[in-house]
Amino acid sequence: LREAWDGVDLVVFCAADYRPLRPWELEAESVRHTIETNLNSVYYGLQATLADMLARGSGSLVLVASVAGYMGLPNATVYGPTKAALINLAELLYAELHPSGLGVYLVNPGFVKTRLTAHNAFRMPALLTPEAAAEAILRGLARGRFEIDFPRRFTRLLKLASLLPYRLRFAALQKVMDAS
Template sequence: MQGLSLNPRWTDWTGKRVWIVGASSGIGAELARTLLARGANVAVSGRRADALAAVVEGQPRGLALPMDARVPADWVASHDALCKTWDAVDMVVFCAAEYRPLRPWEIDAEEARRTVETNLCSVYYGLAAVLPAMMVRQGGSVVLLASVAGYLGLPNATIYGPTKAALINLAELLYAELHPHGIGVYLVNPGFVKTRLTAHNDFAMPALQTTEAAAASILSGLARGRFEIAFPSRFTVAMRLLSRLPYRLRLRLLQRLMKTP
């Protein structure tokens, strides 16, 4: 029943207008391909125009819309263009991300700026562009792609992890503020997914999933109207439980995960 769901349930994608930002590869690209196959109109955005064109190649309902998510004016211009083409946007999926495994003593100022602006600031730029129209319509949905790395301070995620923790916090307050206005807010927390970002890791990644499996899990969660869509379930439940341990236990366990320099 709809009343038992925290959000609207997305079961029929026919004709729906979905904008995926950060869709030139990985989860975003796979989600775009899957939604196109289900009958949605899908716009894909990112900095790599050739990769975007490949995602929607041969798809009359697909639209490649190159932009830099780190530039506020790009969000406004792209949203205006979509509204002229589609009249309105039903769902915006925030997938843009940067990641490089770093320990605290390896922090680089430029790397930190670029990662925070891509993973976090770009979401604020996008919300500033799309929410006013959704508020007028009293409808629409936003999907934030965070990570289980935002649950707690994991090794190698010195910059990436805090940006994802911020997105988790942001999704919660967005839901509280926007739900009364008919706007859906969905938080996606994947575990390890095989993408160009996780290819940087030089350690064994437990419960590593394909992008196809990740896209299927996201669509399953959207169909159920869930607020948090976390997968794979066993891994994400274990991480959530670890994050709720008292600091005396949690920090000791985290230290065991760390490798000495």
């Protein structure tokens, strides 16, 4: 792509692997695959595209993480920590690359109806279609916001919960788990 198009203007890192998983169900190969897909693939993509963007002084990176990266959630034993790492990576990329003229965007969707969320056996609040998620991402990019999170009524609730002291956060999570 770099050769055929004389550079890349926008790269969206959106690969993901997810299986509902509890800590006592860990299998090394599954863990490796999820980390390779969700986190390491972004580093490989950065290696392939970032030097060209920096040389041109233009271009944008979009990292699709998840609200599962806001805090430790049940069933996300490997998925959640990889998405938390992407949130951290997007923050540091913004700090380091934005002054050089590059755009960096972080996308934190809630539940989107995909083959990945089809594995969930629980009710997913505010479940969106892929089309609605794509529209939310495009709106966020058009506004130039660093973090694009949706649906807002759900993401605001999780952001608020992540600010609670651990004692209260764990009690709230337990109530949610007991109800499902």
